[in-house]
Amino acid sequence: EPEVTQTPSHQVTQMGQEVILRCVPISNHLYFYWYRQILGQKVEFLVSFYNNEISEKSEIFDDQFSVERPDGSNFTLKIRSTKLEDSAMYFCASSEGNYQGYEQYFGPGTRLTVT
């Protein structure tokens, strides 16, 4: 069964450093998303991406964040200068984005620890 994959599973970085989180969405999906979950809190939307551009973003997704689909399979989230409060589980998701396939399928997540 196709699945969303994410690398790395755990990333430790120092405050102020740049990190890139990587995702491979399900191959026939057209819509890609990033969410995060801070420990003890609910899953929060960051950004959605379609046709090589951002379709929607949350207030969390400020200038420190960017997304890219550098090739036909990868989807990345970059945090330019990490802060302590960026420590969270980051989940990538993908969907077909239509009535027959609106479900979003999530990857296993990357645990980001900022020290």
Next chain:
Amino acid sequence: DQQVKQNSPSLSVQEGRISILNCDYTNSMFDYFLWYKKYPAEGPTFLISISSIKDKNEDGRFTVFLNKSAKHLSLHIVPSQPGDSAVYFCAASTGTASKLTFGTGTRLQVTL
């Protein structure tokens, strides 16, 4: 921003009995509703969904009920199994490709 609420943080059910997880929402623009199951340090796993044109959807042991007038949905698991023990999140969106807004989750424990 409490557009999707799960008021029960935890639920304990005996194996073989029915588990009922509840979710309320406030945004009348939500059209699609989904339930996810999550284990610690793993991503949410899609379970079952329903669009606003329906009031019930079944998939094996899982049934989701939607009451649009009450802005309420519920997930029924029958019969409950120990492997169902996890955190269950309901989520909602305003369109087929729109962002998901998640509830806070309900931890289900199925006991022997």
